[in-house]
Amino acid sequence: EAQVTQNPRYLITVTGKKLTVTCSQNMNHEYMSWYRQDPGLGLRQIYYSMNVEVTDKGDVPEGYKVSRKEKRNFPLILESPSPNQTSLYFCASSILGGSTGELFFGEGSRLTVL
Amino acid sequence: GIQVEQSPPDLILQEGANSTLRCNFSDSVNNLQWFHQNPWGQLINLFYIPSGTKQNGRLSATTVATERYSLLYISSSQTTDSGVYFCAVAIRYNFNKFYFGSGTKLNVKP
Secondary structure (H helix, E strand, O other), X not given: OOOEXXXXXXXXXXXXXXXXXXXXXXXXXXXXXXXXXXOXXXXXXXXXXXXXXXXXXXXXXXXXXXXXXXXXXXXXXXXOOOHHHOEEEEEEXXXXXXXXXXXXXXXXXEEEEO | OOOEEEEOOEXXXXXXXXEEEEEEEOOOEEEEEEEEEXXXXXXXXXXXXXXEEEXXXXXXXXXXXXXXXXXXXXXXXXXXXXXXXXXXXXXXXXXXXXXXXXXXXXXXXX
16 A cells, blocks of 8 residues: 555654654655644645755754655654644655655654653 | 635535635645645645646536636535645745645534
8 A cells, every 4th residue: 555654653752852753655756755734834844855865944944854865764853852843743755746746645743842 | 935825714514515615826836736634634635736627526626827726616515524625835946845725624514
């Protein structure tokens, strides 16, 4: 089954404790991206990757890091989480990004930072 | 960046009613999609529609790219249509960045 898989789905952590949210897709897509969803703000793009070793900032990259060492994986790293990073996070992939084709989303990861 | 505005922000319907959701965007786009976020938070692809008209069962969508808007039509609404509907666009000169509207929250009552 074609899918985007995120882990963990739910996480409660404390300020400053590094964490990684993993994202994996099995569709051989070139493009992957991360979003956060906050009430009343829709989804905002954090980072995206056009291919292996090629990443760029979205609209809200502060406090996040990403890497793309393999085509199928695109982890989101919070080096020192803060309460304002409490949010619902989505990973998505697409064949070639916005130039063509659809975005497919994972099921989301709900993160709470205390 | 591009502005993406959705209307109405909230909509309450009786089961069986029809509705039209609108998405306006402020720049030329390369990509436009509609999503449904169900009550469990999952984002479901409805339409990839940078231009033209598409239909899928009770849902259809039209994008008039030259006038910078898209419409999502829901006919004979059902309670399972409840949730939030988002449109998302990617602009022509930076098509790797996606922008989402704030969504239309739909509540279909039985």
